[in-house]
Amino acid sequence: MALAHQEKINMTTLCPSIFRAYDIRGVAGKTLTEEGVFAIGKAFASQVREKGGKQIIMARDGRISGPLMAKALSEGMLSTGCDVLDIGMVPTPVLYYATRVLDQRAGVMLTGSHNPAEYNGLKIVLDGAALTEDEIKALYQRAINRQFIEGQGEYITLDLAQRYIHHIASDVPLTRPLKIVIDAGSGVTGEIAPALFRELGCDVHELFCDIDGHFPHHHPDPGDKKNLQDLIRVVKEQCADIGLAFDGDGDRLGVVTSEGEIIWPDRLLMFFAINVLADHPGGKIIYDVKCTNQLEQLVRTHGGEPVMWKTGHSLIKAKMAETKALLAGEMSGHFFFKDRWYGFDDALYAGARLLQMLAKRKENSAEIFAEIPNSVNTPELKVHVADEHKFTLMQKLVNEAKFNDATDIVTIDGLRVNFANGWGLVRPSNTTPYLVLRFEATSEAMLQHIQRLFREWMLGVNPELELPF
Ligand SMILES: [Zn+2]
Numbered sequence: 001m002a003l004a005h006q007e008k009i010n011m012t013t014l015c016p017s018i019f020r021a022y023d024i025r026g027v028a029g030k031t032l033t034e035e036g037v038f039a040i041g042k043a044f045a046s047q048v049r050e051k052g053g054k055q056i057i058m059a060r061d062g063r064i065s066g067p068l069m070a071k072a073l074s075e076g077m078l079s080t081g082c083d084v085l086d087i088g089m090v091p092t093p094v095l096y097y098a099t100r101v102l103d104q105r106a107g108v109m110l111t112g113s114h115n116p117a118e119y120n121g122l123k124i125v126l127d128g129a130a131l132t133e134d135e136i137k138a139l140y141q142r143a144i145n146r147q148f149i150e151g152q153g154e155y156i157t158l159d160l161a162q163r164y165i166h167h168i169a170s171d172v173p174l175t176r177p178l179k180i181v182i183d184a185g186s187g188v189t190g191e192i193a194p195a196l197f198r199e200l201g202c203d204v205h206e207l208f209c210d211i212d213g214h215f216p217h218h219h220p221d222p223g224d225k226k227n228l229q230d231l232i233r234v235v236k237e238q239c240a241d242i243g244l245a246f247d248g249d250g251d252r253l254g255v256v257t258s259e260g261e262i263i264w265p266d267r268l269l270m271f272f273a274i275n276v277l278a279d280h281p282g283g284k285i286i287y288d289v290k291c292t293n294q295l296e297q298l299v300r301t302h303g304g305e306p307v308m309w310k311t312g313h314s315l316i317k318a319k320m321a322e323t324k325a326l327l328a329g330e331m332s333g334h335f336f337f338k339d340r341w342y343g344f345d346d347a348l349y350a351g352a353r354l355l356q357m358l359a360k361r362k363e364n365s366a367e368i369f370a371e372i373p374n375s376v377n378t379p380e381l382k383v384h385v386a387d388e389h390k391f392t393l394m395q396k397l398v399n400e401a402k403f404n405d406a407t408d409i410v411t412i413d414g415l416r417v418n419f420a421n422g423w424g425l426v427r428p429s430n431t432t433p434y435l436v437l438r439f440e441a442t443s444e445a446m447l448q449h450i451q452r453l454f455r456e457w458m459l460g461v462n463p464e465l466e467l468p469f
Pocket residue numbers: 113114247248249250251252
């Protein structure tokens with residue numbers, strides 16, 4: 001079997017388009033084949049062996065293509081003489097956890113995250129950090145150039161789920177039990193999330209917690225409000241304290257209050273920041289360019305140091321390491337706790353911390369979140385631009401940006417234009433053929449005004465753009 005894969009490694013096995021900014025991702029059996037996964041595994045394990053490593057931890061999510069892809073991946077890695085420690089079907093944060101608590105610091109997660117059912121992919125960790133875009137490209141080159149080490153490693157299995165659950169349960173005790181609804185969206189958190197929150201003493205109502213790679217109920221993406229409608233309904237029916245939704249591989253969190261209100265990630269981060277800063281005055285809090293302006297003031301008011309940074313889980317993790325930040329969050333729903341945890345994006349741990357913060361209070365979650373500032377804002381808006389044009393278009397937009405009323409123009413990632421009473425953002429998506437926009441203001445009229453300025457500017461650069469605002 002291993003040899004059959006090996007003979008097939010060539011340019012056509014590996015579609016360069018699957019090697020992306022933060023991970024490797026493609027359509028299983030089409031752009032991401034078993035032979036391709038074998039080659040990627042062999043290339044990565046060769047790199048690990050060259051650096052003196054002897055073992056790689058692997059895991060997979062609940063996708064239909066997972067078992068065959070996992071077999072190809074482990075055969076590729078074993079064929080270099082590297083040992084493979086398979087921790088089975090678990091969420092991505094459990095794989096990250098394994099790379100922190102076990103001796104081995106290299107890991108591969110086979111996951112399609114929140115992408116459609118036919119997708120799969122690989123998130124790769126080396127020395128405890130996600131591979132950078134350049135490292136992912138280098139992996140492609142290594143596979144194509146067949147820079148492999150040969151050998152025969154040993155395949156070992158380990159169940160880490162209980163250790164992970166006990167670790168969180170001992171770190172995050174609740175002062176009173178809460179009634180919660182968990183919507184796993186048929187993703188891989190369906191088994192471990194109910195077990196974890198029961199261990200915390202919660203009364204757990206399960207929604208779509210049967211792991212099913214067809215995703216028969218709704219898509220496992222809590223970033224889209226249509227995927228939260230079932231959770232909203234059941235939280236109200238059950239009179240639950242809070243509803244938690246997880247994406248397909250458990251690194252992104254969605255939250256619904258007792259009244260059925262969606263708490264978008266930037267507001268949730270404000271709540272986390274207040275609580276973390278109460279214990280750690282002066283701490284740094286990182287958020288991506290898509291988040292509300294209110295974070296900056298709120299973090300300062302609570303004695304912290306706000307840091308705005310680029311979108312992307314690996315970029316945020318690198319910035320956390322550099323700045324020694326305590327906490328970070330992205331508008332996409334990734335939350336990273338360095339305070340009492342390891343600083344990787346972990347929606348299960350973030351959910352547990354949320355419950356601990358809520359349990360300390362007498363009010364219900366709707367009342368508690370009513371204290372967190374809100375604003376008039378849009379969700380992420382997308383403008384289709386082909387991958388080969390989006391970065392040149394972005395550069396043109398930057399060159400021609402003239403905003404007389406702007407108080408500040410931020411170019412950390414795309415262009416974020418701040419005004420006295422709001423802001424607008426346009427940035428090129430690293431993973432999809434879109435420009436992504438978002439707007440926020442203190443009033444609907446101001447929001448319209450900022451959108452009009454953006455419309456005139458963008459259509460001035462390219463009149464063909466189809467703008468959704
Ligand atoms: Zn994910």
